[in-house]
Amino acid sequence: MQIEKKSEALFEIKGVKKRFGRYSVLDSINLAIQPGEIVGLLGPNGCGKTTTLRIAAGFAWPDTGQVILNGSPISPDQPKSRRSIGYLPERSPVYDSFNVARYLSFVASAHNMDRVQASDSIEYVLNAFDLELVKDRTIGHLSKGYKQRIGLAQALISKPKVLLLDEPTNGLDPRQLIEARKMIKLAAQDKAVIFSTHIVQEIEALCTRVVYLDKGILHPVPLKKSLPRDCVSITVDIVCAKIEVLRKLLPPLSRESKVTIVPLGDEKFNISMTIRKAKQSDLIHLFSKHSLLESLQVDGSSLEETLIELIGEGGKL
């Protein structure tokens, strides 16, 4: 299945295939990303997420296909083509013997940044990721959470156009998680971001688009970002003679007091609203008391439930 291609994409993976021996990991995947998009890359262990990111980062060659950034191909043989890419590998590897500032300075230097640019950028990421207090400490003595933040910092230090993050929030405590999400969202404003993770909640919190990699093929996954886990979306068709009563009584039950009432003629109405799951029975009682309920549709699917629907037994994938 092909993801719909968008024209003038900032970053494109086109027709990429990859085999390891007899095993086909990627089977002609296509993905086009605009600036400001955060694409979540989901998939089971060993499905090829890291391989996809490595090819996208210019670390590995695809067997066929290409990766294009701003119209120019990314090539492992052309180091300059990787200057606009920020990549965070899985496990966030860092040089343990260096202190934080020196390590970031090395990455800045590798991206051919001049002293002033490097200094400004290092100061920015040190503050943004709360690393100022540990900048002179040896990385090997820091916790996993700090190393993860240092990894994120090095990915952003060159102000790349594309961010490729392989499990970037692993090992972060809740406060650090919130900060990292904030930083990724802030950084993504003018960048194309691909974010690989196992954690569905991270996708829901961060991503503007989700794709699922299965048997070498990328599948789009509908993302219902606006629906919190404790809420459901209700749509009913009713026959009601006194709709004004329901107009007064429904908003207090609705999340954010938003109720959409569409007249269908002959005292028939279509009503849509989002309510907390705990309020469902109150709502049904209200409709039963003041109207004749013709149809009722409840949609409470979160991304997790959508995925289960797609990939579970009897699923569409």
Added chain:
Amino acid sequence: MIGFWSVFMRESQHYFVTPIAYVVISTFWLLSGFFFSFNQLFVSAIDMVSAFHNMSLLLMLMIPLLTMRSFAEEKQAGTLELLMTLPISDGAIILAKYLSLMMLVFFMLLGSSVAVLVLIYFGEPDLGPVLGGYTGIFLLASSFSALGLLISSLSANQVVAATATWSLLLVLWFIDYASALFPASDLIHLFQHISFSVQYLDIIRGVVTGGGFIYFFGLVLFCLVSATQVLRMKRF
């Protein structure tokens, strides 16, 4: 070479922010100084030929311990992937690691040259063979380092890298002895041509020939180009 200086500085700094440089250099100075003193005091040697022999054995022991971490350590830590996604060419990575190692070797040999000052103070040594000897030792160390780097690029384990390097160095050092097994064969010439000890002996005696330089430079070039290809193959 794109990214050469950043990797060179990183590697060089790594040697000096960790105990590596201090332990290796001081150990080399201590042992080479001991062997030099022993030869002067108990063997009454008036030149540095024995000292150079001892230094070559020390380098054969110590250089694999330095080269084993060049790539094997980075693979174990996962930093090789990061390094290869930065805008740095594969050739620059290899050359930078090699030259930073050679810088360390240079400091090791520089410190050992105190022995020359001792010889000059107490005698009138012929400096030609001394210079030839240091040239030979430096060429030898260059070859050891290049071989060690190549083997490290092939291995994901530091112990394996070090052991394989030692084994290869020993084979190449003593391979001319194998010519005794093939007395009437052209293999004798091949073994003598590729033997470290045969190529190196002339140079430390001050006999500098083009063949010796070609051998060492050729070996270094072969190893560095091969290591670059090994790195490149990791991208497939």
